[in-house]
Amino acid sequence: MAVLDILKYPDEALKQLSEPVVQFDDELHSFLVNLEETMRAGPGGVGIAAPQVGYFKRIAIVDVSSKPKIKHNGCMILINPEIKTWDGMKVGREGCMSVPDYTGNVIRAEKITLQAYNARGEQQDYECTGYEARAVQHELDHLDGLLFLDRLVSRRTDLFKRKTYQKK
Amino acid sequence: MSKWKMLTLVGCDQPGIVARITSALYETGAQLGEASMMRLGGNFTIMLMVKSEHTIEQLNQSIEPVVQDMGLASSFQTIEASLHQHEIPDSIITVYGADRPGIVAKATTSLLEAGYNITDLDSDVAGSEAEPIYIMQIEGIAAQGMEALEQAIEQIKSEGVNVDMTPIDVMIG
Ligand SMILES: [Zn+2]
Numbered sequence: 001m002a003v004l005d006i007l008k009y010p011d012e013a014l015k016q017l018s019e020p021v022v023q024f025d026d027e028l029h030s031f032l033v034n035l036e037e038t039m040r041a042g043p044g045g046v047g048i049a050a051p052q053v054g055y056f057k058r059i060a061i062v063d064v065s066s067k068p069k070i071k072h073n074g075c076m077i078l079i080n081p082e083i084k085t086w087d088g089m090k091v092g093r094e095g096c097m098s099v100p101d102y103t104g105n106v107i108r109a110e111k112i113t114l115q116a117y118n119a120r121g122e123q124q125d126y127e128c129t130g131y132e133a134r135a136v137q138h139e140l141d142h143l144d145g146l147l148f149l150d151r152l153v154s155r156r157t158d159l160f161k162r163k164t165y166q167k168k
Numbered sequence: 169m170s171k172w173k174m175l176t177l178v179g180c181d182q183p184g185i186v187a188r189i190t191s192a193l194y195e196t197g198a199q200l201g202e203a204s205m206m207r208l209g210g211n212f213t214i215m216l217m218v219k220s221e222h223t224i225e226q227l228n229q230s231i232e233p234v235v236q237d238m239g240l241a242s243s244f245q246t247i248e249a250s251l252h253q254h255e256i257p258d259s260i261i262t263v264y265g266a267d268r269p270g271i272v273a274k275a276t277t278s279l280l281e282a283g284y285n286i287t288d289l290d291s292d293v294a295g296s297e298a299e300p301i302y303i304m305q306i307e308g309i310a311a312q313g314m315e316a317l318e319q320a321i322e323q324i325k326s327e328g329v330n331v332d333m334t335p336i337d338v339m340i341g
Contacts, residue, residue, distance in 0.1 A: 047341030
């Protein structure tokens with residue numbers, strides 16, 4: 001097991017498109033162990049994508065279960081993931097282990113469904129909402145060479161609230 | 169002595185202020201840091217961190233032609249500063265109400281007493297001349313915890329001000 005080095009922007013490699021995984025072998029399994037360890041070593045990291053450690057395959061891990069009071073699917077190993085449906089939009093604050101010392105507002109779908117293979121090469125379906133959906137979309141962007149910096153909206157746009165329009 | 173200076177610029181809003189000032193500074197070899205530029209009451213205002221080996225006099229000379237030409241007021245101050253020290257805010261507070269004296273002072277004092285550390289404040293007067301309304305957005309860190317902050321919010325509310333707090337849950341991935 002090892003914590004891998006995280007590529008940091010402006011490293012151009014982060015802009016690279018990652019290739020699908022074809023072999024679900026021991027090499028993949030040991031990489032997954034290291035990738036997960038790297039994610040957990042980062043302060044507050046709830047997701048990581050393989051290209052962030054210089055491995056340009058379509059692999060991401062998302063685990064938001066440490067956050068209190070939110071819906072989640074536990075630790076998701078996402079191999080060759082594909083988002084099938086998008087629903088709703090919400091602005092939220094994001095940061096990235098590959099972009100230290102900056103956080104910014106990004107619009108993401110509030111609810112998504114996706115398909116991905118797990119470590120054993122079995123196809124899985126997931127439904128994600130809110131914070132978890134945001135994390136998945138952020139990680140999948142990395143597989144396409146996109147950073148949250150490519151999707152910034154104004155800091156002065158306050159759309160955090162999804163109010164029920166009732167006077168408290 | 170710190171190489172960082174803070175440049176403050178105020179003037180009538182007109183096209184090209186930022187481009188011309190930053191070009192003049194760039195030509196002296198200065199490096200730019202964090203900046204905030206906005207329109208306030210029809211004025212263009214800039215606060216800009218400038219890192220330079222030059223003295224304040226030399227920096228003033230370098231932007232003097234632009235300042236004169238565009239009718240700006242400018243000043244440089246030597247500051248102790250560093251980059252890459254952002255603190256991540258954990259909450260955003262919105263305050264609004266009929267514009268009346270003391271609204272900002274009251275709200276920010278209550279927040280201060282709750283140990284709230286403001287990282288960003290942005291306020292505006294909207295409505296009409298006859299009935300102005302005041303709107304303020306604050307980002308910051310609840311250094312004494314969310315409970316203390318929530319109590320402060322309740323206190324501000326009890327004074328007839330509309331105030332609302334939303335936690336910012338930064339997703340890092
Ligand atoms: Zn990222």
